[in-house]
Amino acid sequence: MAAVDGGEVDHLAGERATAHFDVDAMKVAWAGSRHAVEVNDRMARLVASDPVFRKDTRTMLSRKELFKDTLKKAAHAWKRIVELRLTEEEANLLRLYVDQPGYVDLHWGMFVPAIKGQGTEEQQKKWVPMAYKFQIIGCYAQTELGHGSNVQGLETTATFDPNTDEFVVHSPTLTSSKWWPGGLGKASTHAVVYARLITQGKDYGIHGFIVQLRSLDDHSPLPGITLGDIGGKFGSGAYNSMDNGVLRFDHVRIPRDQMLMRLSQVTREGKYVHSDVPKQLLYGTMVYVRQTIVADASKALSRAVCIAVRYSAIRKQFGSQAGGPETQVLNYKTQQSRLFPLLASAYAYRFVGEWLKWLYTDVMQKLEAKDYSTLPEAHACTAGLKSVTTSATADAIEECRKLCGGHGYLNSSGLPELFAVYVPACTYEGDNVVLLLQVARFLMKTVSQLASGKQPVGTTAYMGNIQYLMQCKSAVNTAGDWLNPAAIKEVFEARALRMAVNCAQNISKAPSQEEGFSELSPDLLESAVAHVQLIIVTKFFEKLQQDIIGHGVKEQLQNLCNIYALFLLHKHLGDFLSTGCITPKQGALANEQLGRLYAQVRPNAVALVDAFDYTDHYLSSVLGRYDGDVYPALYAEAWKDPLNETVIPDGYQEHLRPLLKQQLKFSRL
Numbered sequence: 001m002a003a004v005d006g007g008e009v010d011h012l013a014g015e016r017a018t019a020h021f022d023v024d025a026m027k028v029a030w031a032g033s034r035h036a037v038e039v040n041d042r043m044a045r046l047v048a049s050d051p052v053f054r055k056d057t058r059t060m061l062s063r064k065e066l067f068k069d070t071l072k073k074a075a076h077a078w079k080r081i082v083e084l085r086l087t088e089e090e091a092n093l094l095r096l097y098v099d100q101p102g103y104v105d106l107h108w109g110m111f112v113p114a115i116k117g118q119g120t121e122e123q124q125k126k127w128v129p130m131a132y133k134f135q136i137i138g139c140y141a142q143t144e145l146g147h148g149s150n151v152q153g154l155e156t157t158a159t160f161d162p163n164t165d166e167f168v169v170h171s172p173t174l175t176s177s178k179w180w181p182g183g184l185g186k187a188s189t190h191a192v193v194y195a196r197l198i199t200q201g202k203d204y205g206i207h208g209f210i211v212q213l214r215s216l217d218d219h220s221p222l223p224g225i226t227l228g229d230i231g232g233k234f235g236s237g238a239y240n241s242m243d244n245g246v247l248r249f250d251h252v253r254i255p256r257d258q259m260l261m262r263l264s265q266v267t268r269e270g271k272y273v274h275s276d277v278p279k280q281l282l283y284g285t286m287v288y289v290r291q292t293i294v295a296d297a298s299k300a301l302s303r304a305v306c307i308a309v310r311y312s313a314i315r316k317q318f319g320s321q322a323g324g325p326e327t328q329v330l331n332y333k334t335q336q337s338r339l340f341p342l343l344a345s346a347y348a349y350r351f352v353g354e355w356l357k358w359l360y361t362d363v364m365q366k367l368e369a370k371d372y373s374t375l376p377e378a379h380a381c382t383a384g385l386k387s388v389t390t391s392a393t394a395d396a397i398e399e400c401r402k403l404c405g406g407h408g409y410l411n412s413s414g415l416p417e418l419f420a421v422y423v424p425a426c427t428y429e430g431d432n433v434v435l436l437l438q439v440a441r442f443l444m445k446t447v448s449q450l451a452s453g454k455q456p457v458g459t460t461a462y463m464g465n466i467q468y469l470m471q472c473k474s475a476v477n478t479a480g481d482w483l484n485p486a487a488i489k490e491v492f493e494a495r496a497l498r499m500a501v502n503c504a505q506n507i508s509k510a511p512s513q514e515e516g517f518s519e520l521s522p523d524l525l526e527s528a529v530a531h532v533q534l535i536i537v538t539k540f541f542e543k544l545q546q547d548i549i550g551h552g553v554k555e556q557l558q559n560l561c562n563i564y565a566l567f568l569l570h571k572h573l574g575d576f577l578s579t580g581c582i583t584p585k586q587g588a589l590a591n592e593q594l595g596r597l598y599a600q601v602r603p604n605a606v607a608l609v610d611a612f613d614y615t616d617h618y619l620s621s622v623l624g625r626y627d628g629d630v631y632p633a634l635y636a637e638a639w640k641d642p643l644n645e646t647v648i649p650d651g652y653q654e655h656l657r658p659l660l661k662q663q664l665k666f667s668r669l
């Protein structure tokens with residue numbers, strides 16, 4: 001089914017006719033199943049057809065109007081979810097297509113998962129039903145004004161008082177003010193607050209507590225609690241719909257049973273008891289969200305790419321001979337070499353996101369069975385993939401803006417807001433550099449264990465092949481040889497392993513492991529990126545081994561997979577050359593093959609973005625319209641700007657007229 005929201009003429013019909021594959025079948029490959037295509041389509045249309053979910057004037061609203069609009073949309077979404085008895089899958093998609101960050105994201109995305117992950121069964125029974133019925137609204141209050149990345153450095157205290165069987169939650173300093181939690185500023189009634197647990201005079205470090213913040217009668221802050229929004233953020237519209245907040249506690253008392261006690265408990269007498277589980281499970285909610293952020297990266301990236309590809313097929317510049325038509329900018333090789341790797345990345349992130357969801361579910365099942373062995377790998381994969389995919393996506397959205405020339409800078413292109421709303425993903429849920437250093441730490445540990453004969457498993461299994469990978473040389477001889485998955489995998493594995501081993505060797509020369517790690521951290525980041533890119537490439541190849549149905553679909557995905565891998569090889573040529581994995585000649589052959597692949601993608605480009613199945617409402621871009629009727633839409637959109645409500649601007653009488661009529665003369669004239 002086409003995703004037109006009402007266009008009459010299809011200006012991109014010619015582009016669609018050149019596709020060499022079945023677009024409907026590609027929609028299935030992209031969405032994961034025919035069922036997923038159907039539900040996505042139904043929810044996207046439900047949102048697009050509802051006037052409450054309009055967002056075309058969003059960037060023109062004041063902060064207060066925008067926030068109120070978000071409250072309205074969230075309440076309306078919930079009403080529709082209940083009325084239509086939507087399933088959790090449908091409700092999640094409805095939220096996605098409403099496409100406006102708001103308190104519900106943190107309520108469902110972090111508050112509920114934190115209670116489910118860290119609360120006892122009894123606590124879950126008490127709090128989860130209230131949250132599911134929206135009798136309470138919750139947020140995730142971890143970060144403080146002075147401490148974000150370093151969770152162990154948080155200052156808020158929760159001191160047990162055995163006289164009253166309560167915890168006293170307190171913000172001892174300005175820097176201990178909770179700062180950033182989404183939904184906290186204005187909407188939440190409750191929070192999961194992370195604080196240092198102190199009992200019997202001893203500090204047991206960071207633990208989670210459920211704290212009521214606002215009255216359930218009139219929404220006013222409870223005694224001892226200071227609350228507010230932290231202020232406007234980057235861009236118009238965008239993340240300003242979210243009430244990121246500040247919170248201070250002045251000796252606020254909560255019952256003992258509001259400490260989340262699945263991992264550790266405080267008894268009635270104040271004795272601290274830690275269960276027999278890894279303490280890192282305290283970070284479980286972050287692992288869960290990082291995994292969802294990877295899936296979201298492909299959404300944001302594919303959206304930007306869809307806009308840029310469609311517009312590049314419409315936009316014409318130069319090349320006209322004797323009054324003939326100008327050239328579609330999509331035909332320029334430079335445009336293709338900038339755009340098609342991003343198209344390939346969108347597909348790559350979609351598939352690695354699917355795999356990561358599987359890995360997460362698998363780890364959760366193992367944890368239920370008290371098998372904690374895969375926890376370090378789950379942490380490294382979620383942290384690394386979150387980091388690499390969000391950084392690349394943020395850069396790619398900005399590149400798509402440039403690929404759309406001047407019009408890409410207009411709010412009506414949809415790209416400025418998409419960039420502004422997306423870019424904090426590089427920071428929230430763990431700064432990308434901090435997370436990559438966690439991956440590097442995991443890699444260094446794995447390398448150090450190789451010497452003891454311990455066989456690495458999962459995504460580091462390739463390191464077990466160290467004898468071969470440290471000395472192998474690529475056998476690629478022609479550009480076409482780069483189409484062999486084994487040739488690509490071998491050089492990506494060799495590059496990742498050699499970079500990790502080089503780092504490990506250099507660290508071992510330092511006076512201490514810690515000093516070496518710190519000194520080598522820029523190299524360690526690159527090593528972590530190489531490992532994560534290997535994972536993405538490998539999972540794309542594995543996807544191609546699955547049963548992929550539909551005329552020409554597999555061939556297109558093969559091209560995209562090769563583009564993704566060879567583009568990375570080209571971009572990081574220095575790594576591959578300096579580690580001796582390939583020769584300069586082989587690097588040049590990879591580039592030659594890349595050019596050929598771009599030519600194969602060109603006739604399929606518009607159909608490949610159609611397969612994302614986005615409605616015009618979701619894209620909210622005049623440049624990315626399904627029908628390609630860009631110019632009338634751009635022209636019409638301009639007149640909607642509040643500045644055009646009057647012909648003579650406000651301020652003319654006070655400031656322009658006196659200037660134009662002034663008698664004062666610049667003395668030199």
Ligand SMILES: CCCCCCCC/C=C\CCCCCCCCCCCCCC(=O)SCCNC(=O)CCNC(=O)[C@H](O)C(C)(C)COP(=O)(O)OP(=O)(O)OC[C@H]1O[C@@H](n2cnc3c(N)ncnc32)[C@H](O)[C@@H]1OP(=O)(O)O
Nearest residue numbers: 091092095104105108109149150151280283379428429430
């Ligand atoms: C009918 C139903 C209806 C349903 C209706 C549904 C409607 C749908 C509506 C909405 C749904 C929307 C869903 C939206 C999704 C959510 C969107 C969220 C938006 C994002 C908001 C952002 C929120 C935040 O930012 S929260 C704050 C995040 N903060 C951070 O990430 C901090 C980062 N820092 C850290 O994680 C840590 O400090 C650290 C890891 C950097 C360091 O920690 P440390 O000091 O304690 O550790 P060490 O480095 O010393 O390591 C020790 C040891 O631990 C291992 N480790 C570390 N972390 C982990 C981990 N997470 N898991 C496992 N292991 C870990 C580490 O590797 C070390 O191991 P060793 O073996 O080496 O010792």
Ligand SMILES: Cc1cc2nc3c(=O)[nH]c(=O)nc-3n(C[C@H](O)[C@H](O)[C@H](O)COP(=O)(O)OP(=O)(O)OC[C@H]3O[C@@H](n4cnc5c(N)ncnc54)[C@H](O)[C@@H]3O)c2cc1C
Nearest residue numbers: 140141142143148149180181182424427428429430431433
């Ligand atoms: C839009 C948005 C929403 C958010 N929502 C929430 C929320 O709902 N709940 C919540 O609790 N928090 C939330 N946060 C906070 C967020 O999780 C933190 O901002 C994030 O974890 C980064 O921490 P920081 O701000 O302390 O950065 P910092 O750690 O201060 O980073 C500053 C710089 O220092 C570098 N750096 C830091 N440590 C190291 C190191 N060890 N080695 C090398 N470099 C380092 C970083 O790379 C970065 O360049 C949100 C933030 C944003 C922007």
